[in-house]
Amino acid sequence: MELTVLQNIKNTVDKLVKKYETADPWILCERLDIIVLISNLPVGVKGFYQLIKGRQIIHISRCISNTQMKLVCAHELAHAILHKNQNICHGVGNAKMEEEAEYFKHYLLKLEVNEISRWSRKDISNFTHLSEDMIILDF
Numbered sequence: 860m861e862l863t864v865l866q867n868i869k870n871t872v873d874k875l876v877k878k879y880e881t882a883d884p885w886i887l888c889e890r891l892d893i894i895v896l897i898s899n900l901p902v903g904v905k906g907f908y909q910l911i912k913g914r915q916i917i918h919i920s921r922c923i924s925n926t927q928m929k930l931v932c933a934h935e936l937a938h939a940i941l942h943k944n945q946n947i948c949h950g951v952g953n954a955k956m957e958e959e960a961e962y963f964k965h966y967l968l969k970l971e972v973n974e975i976s977r978w979s980r981k982d983i984s985n986f987t988h989l990s991e992d993m994i995i996l997d998f
């Protein structure tokens with residue numbers, strides 16, 4: 860991928876994260892008013908992105924783990940942002956678009972990890988409702 864393309868994707872992700880104050884793909888979809896549907900999809904299809912009557916929709920297979928769902932959500936969110944007007948099936952879009960979506964996903968999730976690693980014990984306690992002394996910071 861060209862360096863300028865990579866840089867543009869990074870900038871796009873940085874702006875999104877700054878504007879919506881999160882790098883969590885689920886929350887970003889919600890704040891961007893993208894409909895996310897978890898449904899029964901054909902075997903081998905983990906998710907896809909669709910634009911219908913101006914509404915952006917991400918479909919995610921219910922047959923995959925929660926972690927995989929999040930990865931698929933981040934990948935499809937990339938299509939929603941970078942390739943808004945296309946209907947794209949996970950892994951079946953053209954190679955360039957797939958590569959861009961994967962890069963977006965990795966960069967976004969890396970920011971999310973950084974975001975969480977800056978949390979204090981108190982932040983984690985507020986978020987998880989665990990008492991502070993139950994939380995061991997290990998990063």
Ligand SMILES: [Zn+2]
Pocket residue numbers: 934938947948949950951952956957960
């Ligand atoms: Zn894709």
